[in-house]
Amino acid sequence: MTGIAPSGPRAAALVGPYLSGKTSLLEALLLQCGAIPKKGSVKEHNTVGDSSAEAKARGMSVELSVATTSYMNESWTFIDCPGSVEFTQDALNALLVVDVAVVVAEPEPNKAPTVAPILQFLDERQIPHVLFINKVDAGGDAKIAETLAALQAVSSRPLILREIPLKENGVITGFVDLVSEHAYGYKGHEDADLMQLPESALPEEHAARQEMLEHLADFDDHLMEELLGDINPPAEEISENLRKDLEQDLIVPVFFGSAEGDHGIKRLLQALRDEAPEVSATAERVGIPAGNDALAQIFKTVHAPHVGKQSLARVWRGEIADGTTLNGVRLNGILKLMGSKQEKVGKASAGEVVSLGRLEGIGTGQTVSTNKAPELPWPGPLQPFTCFALKVSKMGDDVKLSGALQKMCEEDPSLSVEQNIDTHEQLLWGQGEIHLKNALERLKSRFQLEVKAERPQVPYKETIRKPHNQHGRYKHQTGGHGAFGDVYLDLKPLPRGSGYQFSETIVGGVVPRQFFSSVDNGVKDYLKQGPLGFPVVDIAVTLTNGSYHTMDSSDMAFKAAARIAMTEGMPHCGPVLLEPIVAVEISVPSEHTAKAQRLVTGRRGGQILGFDAKPNWKGWDVVNAYLPQSEMHDLIVELRSLTMGVGTFTWRFDHLQEMEGREADAVVKARKAALEAK
Ligand SMILES: Nc1nc2c(ncn2[C@@H]2O[C@H](COP(=O)(O)OP(=O)(O)OP(=O)(O)O)[C@@H](O)[C@H]2O)c(=O)[nH]1
Ligand SMILES: [Mg+2]
Numbered sequence: 001m002t003g004i005a006p007s008g009p010r011a012a013a014l015v016g017p018y019l020s021g022k023t024s025l026l027e028a029l030l031l032q033c034g035a036i037p038k039k040g041s042v043k044e045h046n047t048v049g050d051s052s053a054e055a056k057a058r059g060m061s062v063e064l065s066v067a068t069t070s071y072m073n074e075s076w077t078f079i080d081c082p083g084s085v086e087f088t089q090d091a092l093n094a095l096l097v098v099d100v101a102v103v104v105a106e107p108e109p110n111k112a113p114t115v116a117p118i119l120q121f122l123d124e125r126q127i128p129h130v131l132f133i134n135k136v137d138a139g140g141d142a143k144i145a146e147t148l149a150a151l152q153a154v155s156s157r158p159l160i161l162r163e164i165p166l167k168e169n170g171v172i173t174g175f176v177d178l179v180s181e182h183a184y185g186y187k188g189h190e191d192a193d194l195m196q197l198p199e200s201a202l203p204e205e206h207a208a209r210q211e212m213l214e215h216l217a218d219f220d221d222h223l224m225e226e227l228l229g230d231i232n233p234p235a236e237e238i239s240e241n242l243r244k245d246l247e248q249d250l251i252v253p254v255f256f257g258s259a260e261g262d263h264g265i266k267r268l269l270q271a272l273r274d275e276a277p278e279v280s281a282t283a284e285r286v287g288i289p290a291g292n293d294a295l296a297q298i299f300k301t302v303h304a305p306h307v308g309k310q311s312l313a314r315v316w317r318g319e320i321a322d323g324t325t326l327n328g329v330r331l332n333g334i335l336k337l338m339g340s341k342q343e344k345v346g347k348a349s350a351g352e353v354v355s356l357g358r359l360e361g362i363g364t365g366q367t368v369s370t371n372k373a374p375e376l377p378w379p380g381p382l383q384p385f386t387c388f389a390l391k392v393s394k395m396g397d398d399v400k401l402s403g404a405l406q407k408m409c410e411e412d413p414s415l416s417v418e419q420n421i422d423t424h425e426q427l428l429w430g431q432g433e434i435h436l437k438n439a440l441e442r443l444k445s446r447f448q449l450e451v452k453a454e455r456p457q458v459p460y461k462e463t464i465r466k467p468h469n470q471h472g473r474y475k476h477q478t479g480g481h482g483a484f485g486d487v488y489l490d491l492k493p494l495p496r497g498s499g500y501q502f503s504e505t506i507v508g509g510v511v512p513r514q515f516f517s518s519v520d521n522g523v524k525d526y527l528k529q530g531p532l533g534f535p536v537v538d539i540a541v542t543l544t545n546g547s548y549h550t551m552d553s554s555d556m557a558f559k560a561a562a563r564i565a566m567t568e569g570m571p572h573c574g575p576v577l578l579e580p581i582v583a584v585e586i587s588v589p590s591e592h593t594a595k596a597q598r599l600v601t602g603r604r605g606g607q608i609l610g611f612d613a614k615p616n617w618k619g620w621d622v623v624n625a626y627l628p629q630s631e632m633h634d635l636i637v638e639l640r641s642l643t644m645g646v647g648t649f650t651w652r653f654d655h656l657q658e659m660e661g662r663e664a665d666a667v668v669k670a671r672k673a674a675l676e677a678k
Contacts, residue, residue: 007278008351009068009075011314013094016104017114018083018645021134023049023061024259025104026080032265033076035069035338041260048339049080053445054438062438063412064090064300066312066337066353071269077353085117085645086435089382089414090300092121093364096286096378097299097314097353100246100276101129102268105151107136107143107256112150113589114644120617123156126249126285128277131159132268136172137258144172144256154618155252158215162242162253163267164208166201175256175264176201178209179238189262216241219250239274247277279351283316286376293371294318296326296348296356301364303407305446307333307342310355311362318370319349326359326368333357364413381413383650384429385636388436388453391426397449401426404447408439415439422459422535432636458630459580460667461656462532464539464573467492472565474557484552485561487511487519488545491573494538496656500527504543511546515558519543522562531575533671537656538578541566577664580629581605583654585622586639587614588647593621595642603631604663626654 014022023042026049030036040046045056049065061082068077079098081091095101101122105115122129133147144165152159166174166183174185176197183201184192197205213233217224220241226233245251255271257264277285288295300312320326322334322345335342335355348354362368365378392401405417405428415435418427430436436453443449469490476483494501502520504511511519523541530536546561588596593611600606605628614620627635632651639647659667 007280008349009077009353010100010272010276010279010351011077011079011098011353012272012276013079013081013091013098013101014104015081015091015095015101015118016083017106017111017118018085019060020083020104020106021259022083022104023047023065023080025102025132025134025265026065026067026078028259028262028265029078029269030067030069030338031262032269033069033071035067039262048341051340054442057441058434058438060084062087064094065339066355067339068336068353069338071273074273075352076272079353084434085640085648086430086432088431089412091118092379092382093299093413095121095125095127097297099128099279099282100272101127102272103129103131103252104134104259105131105147107133107138107147109143109146109150111644112147112154113646115151116154116589116618116620117646117648119151119155122249124616128246128249129252130246130268130271131252131254132264133254133256134259136165136256137261137263148254156618157250157252158218159252159254160212160215161208162212162255162271163264164201164204165256166198172256172263175267176205177267178205178212179235179242181205181209184267186261186263191266192263213238215251216245219245219248242271243275246275247281279316283350286316288316288376289374291317291369291371291374293369294320294324295367295369295373296320297367297376298356298359298362298364301410302355303411307335308358309360310335310357311359311364311368312337313348313354313356313368315348315350315352315354316367317350319347320354320356320370321347324370326356326370327362327366327373329359329362331356331359363410381416382431384414384416385431385649385651386433386436386633387418387427387429387456388440389423389425389456390428391452391454393450393452400447401443401449401451404443404449408442412439420456420459422461423457425456427456428453432640455633458628458667460534460659460671461537461578461580462530462534462575463537463578463656463658464491464493464570465576466572466574468569468572469544470565470569470572472561472563472568474560474564476557482549482552483554483557483560484549485515485518485554485557485559486547487543487558487561487565489519489523489562489565489569490540490542490544491566491569492540492542493573494540496538498538498540500524500537501540502542503540506543506545511543511548511558512553515548515553515555516543518555518558519562522559523566525559526563526566526570529675531570532577532668533675534577536570577659577667578656579605579659579667581626581654581657582629582632582651583609584625584627584632584635584649584651586625586647586649587617587620587622588639588643590619590621592643592647593623596621596623596639596647597625599635599638599642600625600627603627603635605631605657628657628659629653 183197296313367373527536609624611623
């Protein structure tokens with residue numbers, strides 16, 4: 001495509017592991033494009049990418065950041081994504097709307113496993129991506145070949161060097177472009193200088209070039225014929241193959257350089273310009289159906305303090321003018337973004353990434369159109385790993401809190417709120433401690449909400465182990481009308497998962513039919529809190545006998561009689577605590593499998609069910625296990641610390657299990673104390 005203008009503005013996401021230098025790379029790219037007069041640095045907290053208060057405070061990116069600029073008169077939007085495993089959601093969402101991803105990695109082979117999850121995501125979804133090995137300036141011998149080999153082990157696509165390093169005394173001083181075979185010497189922060197290709201580098205250059213061509217020939221017969229015939233293919237043909245293969249996500253071209261030293265940035269930009277897919281190709285890849293309307297997709301929602309709701313969108317086709325109606329909602333303002341700086345524009349056309357104002361009721365992942373928007377697949381949010389129970393410090397802040405939480409969850413779908421029906425706690429779920437703490441800080445700084453966050457209660461239940469028949473009588477005489485109810489209840493344990501069952505075996509109308517439901521309701525009411533202090537489950541209650549008074553019996557009296565029978569009968573039934581057991585599926589690189597297993601068996605009640613190779617994940621295993629819910633709270637923290645941050649798991653409630661002994665006694669004691677304190 002060299003020399004042919006693309007069909008529209010293009011977009012690239014900068015992704016990769018925590019602190020690999022994405023925000024710094026954005027800064028370098030923007031400088032190279034002339035979008036900023038001077039580079040900021042993450043150390044001085046003045047970068048375009050990390051301009052939010054939260055990013056500055058934490059010294060890391062906590063959400064995506066959009067910067068639109070142009071390079072050689074072509075429009076480009078770069079989306080700087082957070083690398084931390086706790087802030088992955090934004091990165092994944094950004095990747096779904098860009099033409100190409102730049103995976104930024106460090107030149108350290110032992111950190112290759114930290115790149116694996118993102119490569120896996122890109123490979124699964126066939127998102128074109130290039131690799132940028134950053135920080136090659138940082139002392140010692142930058143291990144490009146070793147890093148590449150380690151990364152190849154976790155990539156299902158061939159990683160192809162597009163340039164090779166030139167070194168002096170182990171330090172990288174320049175590179176040779178393998179398409180043009182031109183050599184360049186780094187020149188401080190200036191553009192690299194064209195130079196004579198050193199004789200000594202020739203053998204390596206030939207070998208690397210040959211390797212690149214052979215990879216490309218795997219996907220192109222014409223190129224294969226040339227190679228077999230010992231013909232050196234023209235540069236245009238190589239470029240065209242690189243472009244075509246990247247677009248189809250067949251190869252991963254590899255670049256290197258230094259974001260801080262401004263090395264290799266221009267090379268990267270030129271390659272993106274020449275080889276990155278156009279918006280029309282991307283729209284086709286993501287499945288945009290044909291149509292003549294203007295169509296865009298929201299990949300991030302922001303509630304900005306002064307401008308109101310903003311929906312960051314990629315325009316897939318057509319032209320959206322300010323004031324148009326999208327999905328029945330009037331668009332109010334279109335902004336072009338440069339980090340936290342905004343510029344009002346009148347319209348946005350296919351390929352552009354813009355912020356659409358006040359699209360009330362429209363959420364992340366949705367498509368919006370001037371006509372009828374098609375529903376496009378958008379993956380559900382990441383499953384949360386851990387939660388805090390929230391309590392407002394100031395009375396009356398509850399309503400404000402739920403409003404604020406709703407906004408924050410809209411902004412970050414990997415954050416969610418649950419009103420737990422068992423413990424009555426307001427739970428804030430997220431990806432880890434930092435993720436949740438960041439959310440709490442936001443509640444304070446943006447919504448002026450002081451919130452206490454506590455470790456959530458475990459929703460224990462209780463049940464019985466022995467049957468028992470109990471008489472309960474309620475009799476009350478207060479002048480005039482009295483109250484009378486009298487029942488015999490049969491209590492029986494039921495198998496796990498049966499819940500509560502009520503029946504009656506009354507003969508001869510000793511308890512009139514109309515009071516059966518009163519008894520049932522009285523029992524139900526009692527079961528909310530059994531003798532151990534928890535909701536009672538898996539119990540059958542049968543009304544077997546009783547008596548009544550024509551005048552004094554009532555719904556209330558039979559309810560009360562049932563309650564009395566339950567209160568007196570239950571302690572005879574061998575009450576036992578039930579704890580929730582969670583089924584977890586832990587995913588780790590195989591070298592950590594044994595550690596993951598020990599993490600499970602080292603916890604009370606942890607039980608390994610088995611482990612296996614993770615389907616379609618090179619070199620990863622899954623460990624299936626049961627863990628008591630009370631042992632889950634910090635599981636993600638420990639798993640990450642054992643696995644360079646990449647270990648992860650999915651979980652779901654599986655069953656309730658009897659719990660006895662000292663631990664159970666402690667739970668009951670704590671519960672009683674809490675109930676008394678109320
Ligand atoms: N030596 C060297 N250090 C770099 C380079 N690029 C970034 N760094 C340093 O690496 C650290 C992380 O840089 P960032 O740009 O914030 O990395 P990031 O990938 O955006 O980090 P997250 O978004 O939090 O994942 C900082 O201390 C930078 O100074 C580079 O080219 N060379
Ligand atoms: Mg960053």
